[in-house]
Amino acid sequence: MGKIRAFRGEILSVGTDPRGDAQAVRHEDDGLLVVEDGIIVARGAYADLGEQFSDVPVQEIAGLIVPGFIDAHVHYPQTDRIASHGEQLLDWLDRHIFPAEKAFVDRAYGDEVAAFFLGELLRNGTTSALVYPTVHEQSVDALFEAALARNMRMVSGKVLMDLGPDGLRDTPETARGESDALIRRWRGRGRLGYAVTPRFILTSSDEQLHVTAGLLTDHPDALLHTHLAENLHECAAVAERFPEAADYLDAYDRFGLVTDRSVFAHGIHLNDRACTRLHESGAGIAVCPSSNLFLGSGHFNFGQADRHGVRLGLGTDVGAGTSFSMLHTSGLAYQAALMREDRLDPFRALWLATAGSAALMHIEDRVGALAEGQEADFTVLDAASTPLLARRTAGATLAERLFALQILGDDRAIAATYIMGECAWRRPENSDHRRTN
Structure with missing residues (x-):
């Protein structure tokens, strides 16, 4: 067994075009993403997977975990x-x-x-x-x-x-x-x-x-x-x-x-x-x-x-x-x-x-959906990264939060970026955009 670790938090991905697939949206409000040597080996609700992977180090993620963006x-x-x-x-x-x-x-x-x-x-x-x-x-x-x-x-x-x-x-x-x-x-x-x-x-x-x-x-x-x-x-x-x-x-x-x-x-x-x-x-x-x-x-x-x-x-x-x-x-x-x-x-x-x-780009088998077998590239979104976003998303549904991030979000809403399960970028603490002073 190689290096294995887990990430716990809210997880969202859309693996296929939701216009034609009612099952395209995959969301765990309290989810677990298990990564071995950079590859996702399990994903699901923490309640379902937590006991199975109880011996794996778990990192708590504050924010919305989504697949890394693909330009x-x-x-x-x-x-x-x-x-x-x-x-x-x-x-x-x-x-x-x-x-x-x-x-x-x-x-x-x-x-x-x-x-x-x-x-x-x-x-x-x-x-x-x-x-x-x-x-x-x-x-x-x-x-x-x-x-x-x-x-x-x-x-x-x-x-x-x-x-x-x-x-x-x-x-x-x-x-x-x-x-x-x-x-x-x-x-x-x-x-x-x-x-x-x-x-x-x-x-x-x-x-x-x-x-x-x-x-x-x-x-x-x-x-x-x-x-x-x-x-x-x-x-x-x-x-x-x-x-x-x-x-x-x-x-x-x-x-x-x-x-x-x-x-x-x-x-x-x-x-x-x-x-x-x-x-x-x-x-x-x-x-x-x-x-x-x-x-x-x-x-x-x-x-x-x-x-x-x-x-x-x-x-x-x-x-x-x-x-x-x-x-x-x-x-x-x-x-x-x-x-x-x-x-x-x-x-x-x-x-x-x-x-x-x-x-x-013909890389959908590798990245894009946070699916089991894919590479663990993901981004953590912070829906409270600015005072306006925090106000707009307070008590909002998932769709409303996502839309607010889409319209009001930018680089300030990126809390961290992970490549193959390793943190490649994290927002500096002294640039917390939620501060109003």
């Missing part, structure tokens, strides 16, 4: 350009982002940003993420080495963009060679996964898009991670370049890039044909409400996606997204849905930020 789309090199003023997507990239990403030719700079980025994820309760680096091979190494040191489950891969600006331009040949080398270097190490990552279809030549398809064929365990239908100006440029394509998604499809392992960020300007194709292929969308609002791109159509059965997860999309907090992001998702009179239930919002994103 399905985020850019670590854009951390220092968060809150950059004044542009929509294409101009924002040219003015703010591309110049910043050129600095990642310096491995030491990449190391410093990666360390800060992962620290911010943990501080916000995020334990897994699907991450954009830059075109530079060393930017992937920096992220993966930092994630390996922290035992975090990260999926990433070198950005491909042979039509990018000077300093951020590779070739079809280097895209292939460097991606293959990175996969060989990192496959099977720690809790890391690889994603073949063309930036978006306008920054890759037809030749490089064919190379992308070849990489996915040769590495069937890799994801495809890219952008789709984020901004109307972008959509118009795609239509101009690919006039024979039925729509933006079809442009990718013509290169064999729409499969059940494809994760497309945004997808806020999709027609019904594209949604049908997403469903048929098993591809999915990482919904990014914060960046969609910040860049003036629009609001995701939850109703349309649900009618077509499109797979969904949730992403912060930092640095166009304005917060690392998945609580804050899920609150914006609620508001974006309500713009079209769709009412995002708080349990479904939690599913999107945890098991939904895990399924989108």
Whole structure:
């Protein structure tokens, strides 16, 4: 028997989409989570399990234990350009982002940003993420080495963009060679996964898009991670370049890039044909409400996606997204849905930020539901972390507490973050936000 310990407290997870599964919500008001060598071996009511595990050390947890948040789309090199003023997507990239990403030719700079980025994820309760680096091979190494040191489950891969600006331009040949080398270097190490990552279809030549398809064929365990239908100006440029394509998604499809392992960020300007194709292929969308609002791109159509059965997860999309907090992001998702009179239930919002994103990233067998056999990544939420939250949640039902955390919560509501059953971040005592003085 390896290292075994237990955590006692209120436990909540939503393992499947609650819209279609009445048993999706799993809640123990006084629960026990038993962890052996980082893996959950038992979960249930303390009254049922306490005697069975009476010889196991128990840590009492004050707060609501939920699965660690899973960010399905985020850019670590854009951390220092968060809150950059004044542009929509294409101009924002040219003015703010591309110049910043050129600095990642310096491995030491990449190391410093990666360390800060992962620290911010943990501080916000995020334990897994699907991450954009830059075109530079060393930017992937920096992220993966930092994630390996922290035992975090990260999926990433070198950005491909042979039509990018000077300093951020590779070739079809280097895209292939460097991606293959990175996969060989990192496959099977720690809790890391690889994603073949063309930036978006306008920054890759037809030749490089064919190379992308070849990489996915040769590495069937890799994801495809890219952008789709984020901004109307972008959509118009795609239509101009690919006039024979039925729509933006079809442009990718013509290169064999729409499969059940494809994760497309945004997808806020999709027609019904594209949604049908997403469903048929098993591809999915990482919904990014914060960046969609910040860049003036629009609001995701939850109703349309649900009618077509499109797979969904949730992403912060930092640095166009304005917060690392998945609580804050899920609150914006609620508001974006309500713009079209769709009412995002708080349990479904939690599913999107945890098991939904895990399924989108094909890691749902490992994380996302605090289920027996999964890795013990979890976050402790404090519904009294601010005076307003404490007042709003006093005497509230579980659904009301969860919704209040979704709308009013942010990094202050994260009491602690655990990786494989070990505390990776804890809110400092001297930053107890419940104080009013």
